[in-house]
Amino acid sequence: MIDRRQIYQDFQAAFPKERLVKMTLTQYTNLERQNSFCYWVESKTYDLGSIWGGSSYKFGIYEYRNKPNKNDSRIVSNDKYAWYNKYDKQTADEAFAIVRSTIFKIAEHAGKGELEAIEKIDELGDAYKWKIAFLYSDETLIPVYKRDMLVKLASYFGMSVTNKTKISDLQRFLIEQKGEKDLFEFYEELLNIVNELDSSNMEHKIWLYAPGENASKWDVCLSQNIMCIGWDDMGNLLEYSSKKEMATKLQDIYGKPGSSFKNDSLALWEFAYEMQVGDIVIVKKGQNQIIGRGIVKSDYTFDDSFSDFKHVRKMQWTNVGEWETVGKNVQKTLTDITKQPDSVKSLEKLFENKSQKQYWWLVASPKIWSFSKTPVGEIQDYTLYNDSGNQRRVFQNFIDAKEGDVVIGYEATPVKQVVAIAEIAKSADGQKIYFKKIESLLNPVDYSVIKDIPGLSGMEFLKNKNGSFFKLTKDEYNILMKLIRGGNPMHNPQYSETIFLDNVFIKSDEYNKLRNLLLAKKNVILQGAPGVGKTYSARRLAYSIIGEEDRTKIEFIQFHQNYSYEDFVMGYKPKEDGGFELRRGVFYNFCRKAQSDPDKKYFFIIDEINRGNMSKIFGELLMLIEKDYRGEKHQIRLAYNDEYFFVPENLYIIGMMNTADRSLAMIDYALRRRFSFFDMVPGFDSDGFKKYQENLDCDAFNRVIDAIKALNVEIAKDDSLGKGFCIGHSYFCNQESIDDMWLGNVIEYDIAPMLREYWFDNDKKFKEETDKLLSLIK
Template sequence: MINKNSLAAVIAAYKQNFSTHWENEKYKWEAVQHFQDHWDINASDFAEMFTKATDKTNNLLASVNNYPRRMIQLYAAADEEATRAMFINLYDESKHFAERVEKFQSDAEAMRVKYDQGTWRQHFQTLNSISTYLWLRYPDKYYIYKYSECRAVAKVLDSDFIPKKSASSRNLVGEFHLYNEICEQLKKDKELVQMLQSVLTDRCYPDKALKTLMMDLGFYISRFYTKKSTEDHAEWFPMDYSPNITTEEWLALLADKRVFNTKSLKIMKRIKDCGGMATCKQLSEKYGNNSNYYNSGSSALAKRVAETTECPLMTSHNDNAKWWPILYVGKHADKDMAGNYMWKLRDELSKALDQFDLSEIPLYEEEPQAKISQGKEKQGYWWLNANPKIWRFSDIDIGETQRYTLYNENGNKRRIFQNFLDAKAGDLIIGYESYPVKQVVALAKVLEESDGEYLYFEKTEGLVTPIDYATLKNCPELEKMEYFQNPQGSLFKLTKEEYDFIEDIIREENPITPKENMETYSKDQFLEEVYMTEERYETLISLLKHKKNLILQGAPGVGKTFTAKRLAYAMMGLKDDSRIELIQFHQNYSYEDFMMGYKPKEEGFQLQYGIFYKFCQKAANMPDQPFFFIIDEINRGNMSKIFGELLMLIEKDYRGTKATLAYNGMPFTVPKNLYLIGMMNTADRSLAMIDYALRRRFSFFEIEPGFHSAGFQSYQSALDHDTFNILIERIKELNQEIAADSSLGPGFRIGHSYFCGQAECTDEWLKEVVEYDILPMLHEYWFDEPDKLQRWENILRGVFNDER
């Protein structure tokens, strides 16, 4: 049992700090989802699969003096099948999990003894690491066990169970029951559940059972909550880590220009001027430069210090967070402060700065205009040639940070080494791939100047239509371009004129959609326009989100295309047609139209990109926004011929997975933020059933005539037209007979859209609908039943002959 009042206080504090806490801890949810996406116990290469599945776990399976993940990789290299068997047994849910954990440990020790070459002193398969494997595989059932965290949770919540040293099985079982008890209370806190759901992305495991949330709460209790009432000095983090660098050693480092460059000394002087502690925001506002200048500059400096001194590093899941503790201790800033997190110089570094001459280091930045006039801060422009043997632009997501080494695999400086040193944060990059396509494929920008080892940049746009090398090479305006003069190397200077010229060519093929004030669109508007019940709307949304691929099927006139577009609007919350693509399949539609293929040009054939390929690239450029590809008459095309390898890539579980395309040899992926909506007419007898391979990748939703919906009834009432009312009653009766007909069925009913969209309701318009839409369809339905057809002709025409 736990103290529920104590738990309530913990949850309140956790919710108060959730937004800042989440940014550091969301990697846990991402690690689980990544594992779920890549784990395959029967993989032909177990070691490769294990490495891929666990490569997002960071400090969970690798920390200072603790290397469980690395040992599994070594075991798999020594005996793949024995290692596989360890995990098969661990994940056998028919056995008690404590027994499985103990077996895993004993098997790991046996492997260590058998294959040790004198270097494997431990197997590192502790309760912590093994419970991590269980949590990754079954995140809706297990938690990661960590003695210190479990003990802190138990004490704070006055639990009957307190873990004890050297009581492994008991601790494991005890934590399981303790955390389950707490988890049940978390599920009752609707606000907390909503907070979690609001920040989860497609990269995060949904965590419906809240097990990972519970585990994170345990981490919060042990790391932050238990320290909140201690003295101020104890609030600084981390208190259990030191780089072990003395004041004298810091003085020597300060004098080493390879470690403390001018930028680093500026940061140090400004923090000292603030009393030895400040947030990046405070430094930015007081002395100039943006917050990232201080954040990234401190991380880069710390890396150089670590490389020079080989000091111990702090264990951290976040690459940045393992560096700054070399220089500082930190804590969350007070609410009335500018910035979120405060750094304080380590005592030894602060004392060294007191003794070091910083008089020549400027305290304040010059005004930007002054810098420009002096030629010090001109915008830089670069041509970056990706080496496909190492990386491709297509492997980088929009906004993802990529680093490029200043030295090749042999340790030699890259060609035109000075270019890497000259690149500055904010410089713009043309992204080029020299193999296999020889095309400009992306735009990027420099995030951070080189730290002596890497240059950091991020991809800002993937080109929907890449630009061929030959197109640029034949332009006289670019004949003096550094890359065209000598293409040996990676990073090449561009003049502003050269960059602008290339960008103009890019924009001719890749125009930027102008931002407009778009009309909002809500669920209520959908229900008003589409004539569907709220329950069916919620089902429709759920199916599309869950499967990402949906086919709307139904009789003619039920508004499938209209529904598809408004479904997209409702999910976007806006009427944004720039994120919707609508096409129609037909018998001659091909893969070359859809994805890519060679088309005749004046000088032979040229590879052309299809509409789906371009739309996927467009969606990938805005990963946080949903995009909708709508296919009318989807079953009229040859599915296998049109989709090709996309049959795999459109599956939800394979979204984001890259496959090499046959035409250009480049990797391609269907982004996770793209939704496919197809429409299929169930009353068209000429169409074969949809391809089974495609069918199992879609959810199918029957769009029914909406005559009985509240929306249609409201529309009908507003028309207030007697003939309309009578005709609709006859159509309802007709639909009942069609649905009961064994040769037809519900899929052949008459849809409501035939009777919508007219500004004014008149008898003339209604007659046209009957004579030229409804009756021709009935002739096709009952061509072999003339008596039934005649009866319904009389009934429908008779609506207009009633004496009223």
């Protein structure tokens, strides 16, 4: 349930009336979407009556992101602000002085109940000024500001309304109808009346909508409760009088006078003019997926405070999920499918039973059972009565839960984290309820984060933690899922051996050797000269084994001479308020993550592994990383807290070391015994690099690559150097085209300094090889 009174009080705290006279232009309007007066009145207090729609002109003066139309005689602008021409002011500060004074007058009149005085104010538009009046009226006005809606409600209650009936008279009449009822409860009644009247008088349309390419704006739509489309350079769509005028503007914007822009102009026109409040919007992703459904809640507006996709309507999203469609979705951004009854019926059927889904918060006590250790897919029962035979607290929740409902799994003290997502597998049978764990959270969400989020302050669990099974509202669930998905994304791009060989320039048989070596040994070090792609290859090797680009299953760190056990495993660290606390290190945390998901592979990547003191960093865990000492049966007690700990069998370690670094001593035996070593060599002869070279089609590039390959032969033969000093291919990668300047810079500033270090005692050799390379591009 929306707490409208709390929103009202929050606004009063943010902009008390006494502060209005000192409000600055930046406080009034800015492009930061959280803190301006305008943003508060239009968006943050949206549930106190909507003034959504139209353009930013209604604010009198506003900061813009895109320059307003210079042909619009209503507006004057400078390089940052636009304001009403009717103010007859040359500067933004002068114009804002009028706006600020007007707002203060409205607030004063509202507080005194002087509605006729507000009626006479014409410096601001009606809806905007009446919402300001409500916000400073001490709840003596109705939070409805548009005349047509006020007329509709007044007529419903029996008022004889004419064109001359003033908004002040409509407000007074409706306040009389409220009687002794709470204002916001009465407002809820008014909204229901309007919805019923609208439903009986209008046949709503059904729209199929794409929120950006591959649904790229869907998260924004959900978080802001909006739908939005692009073509921002068009500006406010209400300034166009026809689809033809829109198409002409699109031709001008994109420099394509011969293109019809038929579909684009149709989408824009329909979004601004034909879509109506109450229409149904079904959201698509790609050709075969539906991801949501909602109801249009506002008129169109051009919101310049968004960085892109500024054409916006407010939405109430009723269904969020993923559903596969039988046929292919149309490719357009917006399509009216109202007259396609078979398609509409098929799509609406996807949401059957989904609209009745409920959301729950289940608390597990780690002393009794662990939500995090319960295997995914396992069905768990939960008794409706405690050990004393008494009903569990909020017993009705257990009765109301139905099969298919979503459950957020929370572990109580000492864990105090959301650790899993589950679903009700079977409704209560009188003695037990049954749920199935469907996902382990690799990155749990802390209670400390949840308790401080305003939108979750009304959670049953937060109000009274006594109990185990609590109801969540849809809004609460959406906020929690946004937190969860921030660290636990649902889908990752697929990644295969073929993609690896396209990205990483090594030969196919070498890839298979490396992959099999890592899986068998569990610990591998990639060694080679700078530029052979060790770091680049390590991540992609992990992705190729996982099968997708899942960053949650990879941890990347770099060793250095000061890296310690306290950083890596655990140790005491100073606190901000003084003293010390025991903190767990990156390897400890990653091992725990892998332990909680034993069926999946995890990869710990260490760059510059030979720069750290392995015995000092790993401590007692140096033995546990060995293949034969993995798993719980080999657990040992940690030095700092006597906790039993083991390195899981599904964790793989990939190290990287630079063989051309003369400053490092030989790698110690302890490290060498526990790792296999794989030589990374320049990939100039790999199929992937040859394909890359062929696509560039540059003679100078080809000559330089041939010379580098010949130079590598020289380096390999040099007794003071060897294969570990050969020049890698990565210096020449990731280019779509090549020119002589770029090639010269690579040779002069990347290759030459390396050759200088190689032949530091042979200036003639250094100069000879460098000049030879530079001569190839002259």
